[in-house]
Amino acid sequence: MLALLVTPRLVTGQAAETARSVVLFVGDGVDDHQLTIARNYLLGADGVFVFETFEHQAAAKVLTVLEADPRVPEYVGDSASGGTAIAAGVVTSRGRIATRAGTGEPVPTLLELAAGAGKRTGIVTTSSVTDATPASFVAHIGGRFCEGPSDMLPTPTDPRCPDDLKARGGAGSIAEQLAVSGVDVLLGGGYEHFDQPDEAGVSVLRRAREAGYRIVRGPAGLREAEGDSGPILGLFGDGTLPVEWVGEGGSRARPVQVTAAGQVIAPEPFRCMENPDFGSRPTLEAMTRSALTRLESAPTGFFLMVESASIDKQAHRGDPCGQIGETRALDQAVRVAVAFQERHPDTLILVASDxxxxxxxxxxxxxxxxxxxxAQYPPGKVARLRTLEGGLMAVSYGTNTHYLEEHTGTQVPVYAQGPGAAAVRGLIRQSDLFRIVRRALALE
Amino acid sequence: MLALLVTPRLVTGQAAETARSVVLFVGDGVDDHQLTIARNYLLGADGVFVFETFEHQAAAKVLTVLEADPRVPEYVGDSASGGTAIAAGVVTSRGRIATRAGTGEPVPTLLELAAGAGKRTGIVTTSSVTDATPASFVAHIGGRFCEGPSDMLPTPTDPRCPDDLKARGGAGSIAEQLAVSGVDVLLGGGYEHFDQPDEAGVSVLRRAREAGYRIVRGPAGLREAEGDSGPILGLFGDGTLPVEWVGEGGSRARPVQVTAAGQVIAPEPFRCMENPDFGSRPTLEAMTRSALTRLESAPTGFFLMVESASIDKQAHRGDPCGQIGETRALDQAVRVAVAFQERHPDTLILVASDxxxxxxxxxxxxxxxxxxxxAQYPPGKVARLRTLEGGLMAVSYGTNTHYLEEHTGTQVPVYAQGPGAAAVRGLIRQSDLFRIVRRALALE
Known part of the structure; x- marks a missing residue:
């Protein structure tokens, strides 16, 4: 009797731990501080993003090593090393895409393991699909900036990826690798990296078409492709897609002015507004919905990675409205996945950061x-935002005096809901996410 | 049979939710970033503090409002508003000690409620016991800087607390309130705030003695007092206690130098070392052990607040070794509480931040x-630390050009273990900690 009572519980427990499908969100550059900034503006100081209601939450250590000596830790990572940790479960050096530091040995990714197990696969991003985060799930290359064939040769300041040239037995640039990857859904920006001849003089776009991809460039094409279940490559911009929000009049953070008398001139407060240049492109939410619609019928489930890329890119620019709008886009895309999960409870949703x-x-x-x-004021750039709840929030960018702001080395949050999510708890490594997803999908 | 199997489980679950005693740690100024800095240095990038192993963890929103209009949010708090949120469950304005914004109405604290329910009480801190965090649990006053009788009158830059003068029917300064608080254990710094005459010309020290306090000023006095179970006021320094660690040769962050040719001169890397000026004072760990020893015999349990105060104070100074050493002190004090909890599983331990x-x-x-x-470099002050694992970690302080660094507005982590800890999950408000502890101790 005891055995009978206990066994079904164990079986239930095990069944609940296996997910049929995974939607893994990456908020590029998201940390506790960037989230609080976006929350204060969008929802008010006492607000909550949908992923912040997820049952399982953790902090992830961002581990990175030096390329020159992979035994030595580096304390600030990038989207390549962070993406590789999540996608492939290894700690590598900055700039590397699913390859090991020092040796360059390629390492298998979650997306590849899922495909190998018969699952369908997808990548959605607001950056170029060839950018570091999406690339980490599909490509293997020494340098993140080798996005297209023309980016492979060394420059005075970047060794680039000569060893990955096809002529040297390599797999070619990231775009070339994506073109033959067989990933079922690829949606984002980056047309310019495909509209290039490869080493044989054949355009990467043509290579993708030859490999079976339907190539679409706008929302109409995306809608038309809905009847067709074959592989799709949606390229909705030349490079990174425009952001959804900007500051009023293009306002962003700027250096504080101090008069000769020592008086601090505060930057004028501003609000955020919709970006008039966003155009008719699909939003992250729309791309996520489209990807889930295409993948929903997958016979044995799917692995989908969705990235809100420009939280990072706008933070680099000192543009709080840009990063707030892209955090909003992340939240809206997660809501689409949560609605999908309600219909398909065997879906694991993760929200991570690099x-x-x-x-x-x-x-x-x-x-x-x-x-x-x-005079008392921050040494870097400052923006003052009038929040929707009527407060005034000052945001300081103090990591680079003359150029783009820098990544920082803080631990980052992780949110999870669905089968297998319970492993997301406490303090984990970024690379543990690889193992958590692999176990949830029963991949090996 | 089913009922028999189910009922004991429910009863156990309920019983486990009530704590006999609570040890609440406050790491002043702790956030994900400050923790990562300390972890990287002390334990290595892949290390883990003892509280990071706790079963229940959350992020807490730091809510603060404007004194002039408490309907309007302020996006950066201080130790007074944060301490008050935790201690008394209300969102108040910066500088206020357990009083409401706008009205000054006093609000009951966890320590007072615990005392009212017959529990013993204690405060341990590395700051003055009159500083904002400890004060928030024991005193009620409009201004955090009214630490002793001489601090009550307005200055050109601070209105101070004239309405709290005893002559005006107030409760007097924080030291005067502590002297008659009946808190069983008060250990920290702040002798200078007690060694002052009150409005009647009587020293606050004498008032404390008259109220039954044994006053000790060094480790020998603390040891001698072990045989005595009466109230103790341990004042181990005039103000804030010295920190445990400093940078080699007193090194801390400093502005980056750039040559006329645009070359960036990196600040010389350094290590942290023990502070030669710490002397024979009890450490936070020793004070925590002493407090727990005194409170262990409490007939119906206790409420103890332990603060590592100088994580904040050293961050203000741009002193990474100071803040790392005090984070180490926090971790060591938490270990003492964890060992106590092993002997007394009905103890709830929380680690929070303001x-x-x-x-x-x-x-x-x-x-x-x-x-x-x-040249590419941060506009603020930078320190480069040689970590114990052999890495080089650059820490930037970029919030104030000419004086002390500022608090920031990020959400902060919370860790909990023991009965009642399960309520610490997801995204909470700082003020929820008041309700979580009140419920765990079954106080009303």
């Missing part, structure tokens, strides 16, 4: 403005 | 150093 970023909420005026007679 | 802080791990050299010919 590395931290520069923006910090700072007091304005300074905590010390009243106590000190000298 | 607000985020300035330090960020940045890449060194810049991510763009190779791609750009102009």
């Amino acid at each position: 590395h931290g970023h520069a923006a910090q909420i700072v007091p304005w005026p300074s905590l010390f403005a009243m106590r000190r007679s000298d | 607000h985020g802080h300035a330090a960020q791990i940045v890449p060194w050299p810049s991510l763009f150093a190779m791609r750009r010919s102009d």
